[in-house]
Amino acid sequence: MSHLKKTATLRRVATAALALAALGATLTACAPIMLGGAAVTALVVVDRRTSGAQLEDQGIELRASNRLKDALGDTRARVNVSSYNRRVLLTGEAASEAVKAQVMQIVSGVDNVREVINELDVTSSPSFKERATDTLITGRVKASLVDAKDLQASAFKVVTERGSVYLMGRVTQREADRATDIARNTPSVMRVVRVLEVISEQELAGMANKPAPVNDAK
DSSP states (O other), X not given: OOHHHHHHHHHHHHHHHHHHHHXXXXXXXXXXXXXXXXXXXEEOOOSSSOHHHHHHHHHHHHHHHHHHHHHHTTTSEEEEEEEETTEEEEEEEESSHHHHHHHXXXXXXXXXXXXXXXXXXXXXXXXXXXXXXXXXXXXXXXXXXHHOTTSOGGGEEEEEETTEEEEEEEEOHHHHHXXXXXXXXXXXXXXXXXXXXXXXXXXXXXXXXSOOOEEEOO
């Protein structure tokens, strides 16, 4: 690959990743709208979780991270907590198997967590280069999901750790297989782990036809 072509590809990946992040931050938020003099809050639906589930996932990630930091500090474990529909994925490193088990116990005790997938490695922390590569991989996968016309990119949450790509989300079997194939064919990806909640095509159609919730401010 020529230098110019490689530079253009990297710029495209970075742009797509930033655009996706901005889209998620904008469209998953509740924005006040004035209708007939009354304040109305409308949820623009791009995420397949309910607005309540999205907020709960954010709370789970925050509470779990704080509890882990208080119990273990920054030296005994480096844990990334990712929650989707109350299913929690743990990635990173632990200093020992005992610490790994302790992390599992702490996170399992967080309110409203329904499942914990513990993918922690008992090893040393990754180098700066490894972390940079993981960030690049995540951007590439997200960009490819955006490019795929037969997928809704916002239905997926992508986490990368040491070249392993974890796919989270509520998707159909067809979408799961398609996204897995995209991730597997992304440069530098070592393996793909599906942490997906598979729904039927009928459930997906029901989500598409369900109106967004609207709350009138009294």
